[in-house]
Amino acid sequence: MTHVTHDNGTGMRISRGVLEDVCKRMIEITLFCLPDAFRGTIYSVGPMPDLRVVRVATGRKDGLSNKISWDSLNSSDYDPPGKIWDTYRDSPGGILEAMAWCVERQKSWTSDDPENNIRSVRKQLEGKAGEDYHHMEPVLVRKDDLWDKIPPMDAFPEDSSGKPMWEDSPCSTVAVIKIHFLPGTIKQGDRSTRIIKELSRSLGTEMLSLHARELAVEKEKKLVLERQETSDALAHEFRNLVPKIGFAYRAINNEICYLREAWENLIQEHLPGKYSKQTILEQLNTILNQVAIRNTSTDFQNEISILKEYQQYLVESFLLPQQNEMWLRQRIRPLWLSILSQTKVSKSNSAKVDQLLDQLKQSFHSPLNQEFIDKIEIIPNDLKQKWIDLAYREINRANNGIINAYIEFLESVDLEMPRKRTCLKNFGYLKALVELIPEIEEKLNHRLEELKNSGS
Numbered sequence: 001m002t003h004v005t006h007d008n009g010t011g012m013r014i015s016r017g018v019l020e021d022v023c024k025r026m027i028e029i030t031l032f033c034l035p036d037a038f039r040g041t042i043y044s045v046g047p048m049p050d051l052r053v054v055r056v057a058t059g060r061k062d063g064l065s066n067k068i069s070w071d072s073l074n075s076s077d078y079d080p081p082g083k084i085w086d087t088y089r090d091s092p093g094g095i096l097e098a099m100a101w102c103v104e105r106q107k108s109w110t111s112d113d114p115e116n117n118i119r120s121v122r123k124q125l126e127g128k129a130g131e132d133y134h135h136m137e138p139v140l141v142r143k144d145d146l147w148d149k150i151p152p153m154d155a156f157p158e159d160s161s162g163k164p165m166w167e168d169s170p171c172s173t174v175a176v177i178k179i180h181f182l183p184g185t186i187k188q189g190d191r192s193t194r195i196i197k198e199l200s201r202s203l204g205t206e207m208l209s210l211h212a213r214e215l216a217v218e219k220e221k222k223l224v225l226e227r228q229e230t231s232d233a234l235a236h237e238f239r240n241l242v243p244k245i246g247f248a249y250r251a252i253n254n255e256i257c258y259l260r261e262a263w264e265n266l267i268q269e270h271l272p273g274k275y276s277k278q279t280i281l282e283q284l285n286t287i288l289n290q291v292a293i294r295n296t297s298t299d300f301q302n303e304i305s306i307l308k309e310y311q312q313y314l315v316e317s318f319l320l321p322q323q324n325e326m327w328l329r330q331r332i333r334p335l336w337l338s339i340l341s342q343t344k345v346s347k348s349n350s351a352k353v354d355q356l357l358d359q360l361k362q363s364f365h366s367p368l369n370q371e372f373i374d375k376i377e378i379i380p381n382d383l384k385q386k387w388i389d390l391a392y393r394e395i396n397r398a399n400n401g402i403i404n405a406y407i408e409f410l411e412s413v414d415l416e417m418p419r420k421r422t423c424l425k426n427f428g429y430l431k432a433l434v435e436l437i438p439e440i441e442e443k444l445n446h447r448l449e450e451l452k453n454s455g456s
Helices: 016-033 098-105 121-126 191-245 247-270 277-294 298-316 321-341 347-363 370-375 381-391 397-412 420-453
Strands: 037-045 053-061 068-070 109-111 134-142 171-181
Touching: 016 037, 016 053, 016 068, 016 171, 016 191, 098 109, 098 134, 098 171, 134 191, 171 191, 191 247, 191 420, 247 381, 247 397, 247 420, 277 298, 277 321, 277 347, 298 321, 321 347, 381 397, 397 420
Parallel strands: none
Antiparallel strands: 037 053, 037 171, 053 068, 109 134, 134 171
16 A cells, blocks of 8 residues: 555545545544633645645634534645645744644643643734644554555655654554644643543544545555456457457368369369359460550559469369359459450450450359250259259358258268368367367356456
8 A cells, every 4th residue: 555645645545525524524533521621723744755734624612602604714834735745844944733742752842821822823923922822642553554665755745853753653643633732721641631642643534544444445446447447358358269260261261162162163164164253364364465465554464463373362262152152243343344444355355355254244153054954963952952962052140050960961971072081070079179168258258247246
């Protein structure tokens, strides 16, 4: 715990309103217990190294009704923001204040002879009679109770002799009580001063209790905040983790691409040249090479290079028909339009490009053409249908339960297929992984919920 403060300047963590209520209650008790006392003030002290003294509350007792009125209009040198240690401490040639005596020496100061009060500020400044009869009592709290770890001596301000403040004391001064009395009704060490000393101990105990309670509340708030931050951090990490785990579905869909590739190769093997996307893209590339000769500008050549890359991607990839169509619509057709608009080409070549692009679109669906499917006679019809059904779909969380169907299909198909054994193993590994994902999510969400609610 550090010796920090709110605006009340106590050097303790007590809200201004709560401290003011406590001080007013203490003033009321004191004035009611001491018939000759008519006015009381309590000042807060702290924190280090300023040791700022601030007036918290002042109450005056009506002599007839004993009603307490709270003196908020009567000004004081110690009104907020108060005075720091350097401005009220004893110093050579400076003003001697009773406040400095109480804070530094942690001893009471009794003005039972106002005419000769050597620490009367008015007498020192104006040469007039000192203040009225009063008693000032420091409120002390043990350092061990105030701090978990007592600060080193160099953290304390210097006292009037140049030593660290309270070096030889087990206590810290956290407040000062000042009680005014009717003339001639108080003496140093009398019953009234002893009562005030006892009440100062009670005030110190209550302030320490409030300080500890406020610290406990702050620690709880900090703990709740840290718990929330931890929960948010884990949730953030989890949200980042889920897409990474999602690579399993991409890997599965890559294996399904292999099944599409094997089926489309089977179609081409038995029906060579029938709407083959490879053949169509070769023709488009031939036209593209002819067009490239007619315009050598850098931008134009860059567009041609990009278009070749897009077309090569279609050759090498075995996407779903709708994915192929989107690739054609969004990437390939726009570039062809741009390239043809920048160079002179015959109408026949332009028409040829349009025709080939239309044929390319049709080729995406040719592997699903029933006429072509029927031509494949080396595989039973039910197995062909199962192959197509499994090859032309994608796996996600909603349908990952059908991975077993892929494993069963590869185990049952009696056909020489490249990578068949590797694909079968991969499906087995990926099946185990995707089955684990919901369990990981459930457990992590449960832990996050527990962490979030553990402070409730």
